Amino acid sequence: MAVRLPAAFVERMQHLLGDEFDSFMKSYDSAPHAGIRVNTLKASVKEFQRLTPFELTAIPWCPSGFYVPYGTKPGLHPYYHAGIYYIQEPSAMAPAELLGVKPGDRVLDLCAAPGGKSTQIAAKLEGQGVLVTNDISADRTKALAKNIELYGVRNAVVLNETPQKIADAFPNYFDKILIDAPCSGEGMFRKDEDMIKQWETHSVERCVLMQRDILQTAASLLAPGGTIVYSTCTFAPEENESMIGEFLQAHPDFRVIPVGPELGFRPGRPDWLQGMAGTDDLSDQVKEQLTGTGRLWPHVIEGEGHYAAVLQQVIDPDTAADVNASLLTSESAFEESVSIMDSSLAVQTEPGNRERKSSRRSERLKREPGGRTADHGHRHKSKEGGRRGQPPAADPLEVYRQFVSVELRLTLPGETVMYGDRIYQCPVDPRRLDGLKVVRPGWFTGNIKNGRFVPSHPLAAALHPEEAVRTVNLLSGNGEAVRYLKGETLAVTADSVQCKGNVSPKGYVLVCIDGYAAGWGKWLDGMLRNEYPAGWRWTSV
Ligand SMILES: C[S@@+](CC[C@H](N)C(=O)[O-])C[C@H]1O[C@@H](n2cnc3c(N)ncnc32)[C@H](O)[C@@H]1O
Numbered sequence: 149m150a151v152r153l154p155a156a157f158v159e160r161m162q163h164l165l166g167d168e169f170d171s172f173m174k175s176y177d178s179a180p181h182a183g184i185r186v187n188t189l190k191a192s193v194k195e196f197q198r199l200t201p202f203e204l205t206a207i208p209w210c211p212s213g214f215y216v217p218y219g220t221k222p223g224l225h226p227y228y229h230a231g232i233y234y235i236q237e238p239s240a241m242a243p244a245e246l247l248g249v250k251p252g253d254r255v256l257d258l259c260a261a262p263g264g265k266s267t268q269i270a271a272k273l274e275g276q277g278v279l280v281t282n283d284i285s286a287d288r289t290k291a292l293a294k295n296i297e298l299y300g301v302r303n304a305v306v307l308n309e310t311p312q313k314i315a316d317a318f319p320n321y322f323d324k325i326l327i328d329a330p331c332s333g334e335g336m337f338r339k340d341e342d343m344i345k346q347w348e349t350h351s352v353e354r355c356v357l358m359q360r361d362i363l364q365t366a367a368s369l370l371a372p373g374g375t376i377v378y379s380t381c382t383f384a385p386e387e388n389e390s391m392i393g394e395f396l397q398a399h400p401d402f403r404v405i406p407v408g409p410e411l412g413f414r415p416g417r418p419d420w421l422q423g424m425a426g427t428d429d430l431s432d433q434v435k436e437q438l439t440g441t442g443r444l445w446p447h448v449i450e451g452e453g454h455y456a457a458v459l460q461q462v463i464d465p466d467t468a469a470d471v472n473a474s475l476l477t478s479e480s481a482f483e484e485s486v487s488i489m490d491s492s493l494a495v496q497t498e499p500g501n502r503e504r505k506s507s508r509r510s511e512r513l514k515r516e517p518g519g520r521t522a523d524h525g526h527r528h529k530s531k532e533g534g535r536r537g538q539p540p541a542a543d544p545l546e547v548y549r550q551f552v553s554v555e556l557r558l559t560l561p562g563e564t565v566m567y568g569d570r571i572y573q574c575p576v577d578p579r580r581l582d583g584l585k586v587v588r589p590g591w592f593t594g595n596i597k598n599g600r601f602v603p604s605h606p607l608a609a610a611l612h613p614e615e616a617v618r619t620v621n622l623l624s625g626n627g628e629a630v631r632y633l634k635g636e637t638l639a640v641t642a643d644s645v646q647c648k649g650n651v652s653p654k655g656y657v658l659v660c661i662d663g664y665a666a667g668w669g670k671w672l673d674g675m676l677r678n679e680y681p682a683g684w685r686w687t688s689v
Contacts (some may be wrong), residue, residue: 175446180339183238210241239451243379244268251276261288263295300610306588311365331380335453406440412449413442616658633686
């Protein structure tokens with residue numbers, strides 16, 4: 149066996165698994181399974197199957213997920229840089245599938261970095277509804293924000309907060325919540341030997357404390373009748389059945405929705421809680437429900453070890469009316485508690501993505517992502533006149549609106565907000581974000597610089613070719629796409645720039661790779677100036 153497992157872990161698994169132990173241990177002799185998941189915000193599964201350069205085998209529990217042969221390097225293909233697929237461990241695709249997300253849902257991914265499951269949820273939302281994606285680690289939220297942008301998500305807010313602060317801002321707000329909990333990572337020992345090293349420091353006991361805290365808070369974030377999926381990538385029953393048993397005992401209004409064997413899950417093991425400290429008071433009914441939680445085992449399925457529980461709040465029809473009434477009152481209280489802002493300058497909102505209860509359209513304070521207010525109380529105001537003798541400075545939001553109407557063919561979703569010189573489309577009422585550490589208040593569409601709107605890379609990454617008035621298509625097979633991704637200027641004839649309507653080729657061009665948006669270029673006189681951001685460039689040879 150190539151993997152050197154900790155002795156205490158092996159001893160515990162032998163005790164728990166009994167007859168199955170040998171087959172479990174044998175799984176460490178084979179290579180871990182590698183997977184990719186098609187980003188259906190950009191390409192349909194069928195399209196991807198047509199154009200894929202990889203040998204694909206379907207993953208049974210994820211319709212957009214595929215095994216690729218071990219040793220394949222999907223990170224070294226232009227499609228990866230165009231956000232057409234996400235590289236994800238196959239078992240890790242299961243929790244977001246179990247969440248049952250539908251377009252229009254309000255979804256919270258509480259422990260989200262680096263964003264594998266968030267990008268999966270975003271694809272299921274199809275741009276409708278809201279994804280609030282959060283991680284407590286400021287450092288890890290950088291990768292999270294980058295992935296949200298690379299995968300073309302238009303309706304996400306990225307936070308770097310404690311669950312309690314989010315619960316204060318969004319009480320009873322979310323239809324679906326994913327808790328992909330920090331855990332001791334035993335299920336990943338085969339895939340990532342670093343997890344073995346971390347096992348001592350991220351001890352089961354330490355993880356249990358974090359998980360309990362997160363799970364307890366999650367219930368107050370959930371809208372009536374909503375669903376929570378709790379998942380870990382560990383085998384330890386303390387972090388799995390015990391944690392869910394404790395939650396169910398404290399929340400009799402929740403029940404487990406059984407995860408089916410058809411997805412490869414084996415039943416949860418309440419019998420492993422016998423004699424475990426803190427589990428004595430679990431009722432028989434709770435223990436019975438724990439068998440409906442699921443475990444993915446590396447010796448049973450083609451994937452690493454995982455655990456998942458689907459928890460649904462059950463609303464008693466007699467009390468449902470009271471709950472709804474009290475929620476309406478709390479929404480009104482939210483409306484009244486926020487300060488009134490200017491009412492005239494909101495650029496565009498789309499009804500589907502607005503808060504369910506109407507809110508005042510307003511131009512937003514300039515704020516800086518990270519929750520550190522940039523404006524210190526200054527509101528953005530359009531200038532009524534310049535200095536004497538100078539033309540009045542253009543209203544930045546008007547400049548933005550002009551760019552969108554001339555250069556793009558799309559209706560902007562959500563509410564336009566400005567933080568400093570940065571413009572975002574925010575999918576929630578922005579007042580809810582006051583006082584939170586906000587990494588991205590929405591889709592970052594561009595900056596105002598010297599009175600001009602400069603479109604951002606995340607704007608390009610989320611566009612479909614038909615939404616830009618100028619496009620150029622590079623082919624992945626002839627080296628051109630890689631040269632673009634490396635930041636090179638390309639010679640492009642005017643005829644190669646596809647223009648809609650009467651626009652000339654000169655100006656911002658959406659650069660596509662085999663028909664999928666990858667970034668901006670600026671065309672002038674036969675040359676395409678590269679606007680692919682330095683920090684995102686292809687660095688491999
Ligand atoms: C298993 S990882 C998440 C992986 C992620 N869901 C994905 O699919 O890419 C767990 C994450 O929980 C975060 N975390 C730990 N404690 C947290 C807390 N109290 N609140 C929110 N996030 C927390 C960690 O920083 C870590 O990024």
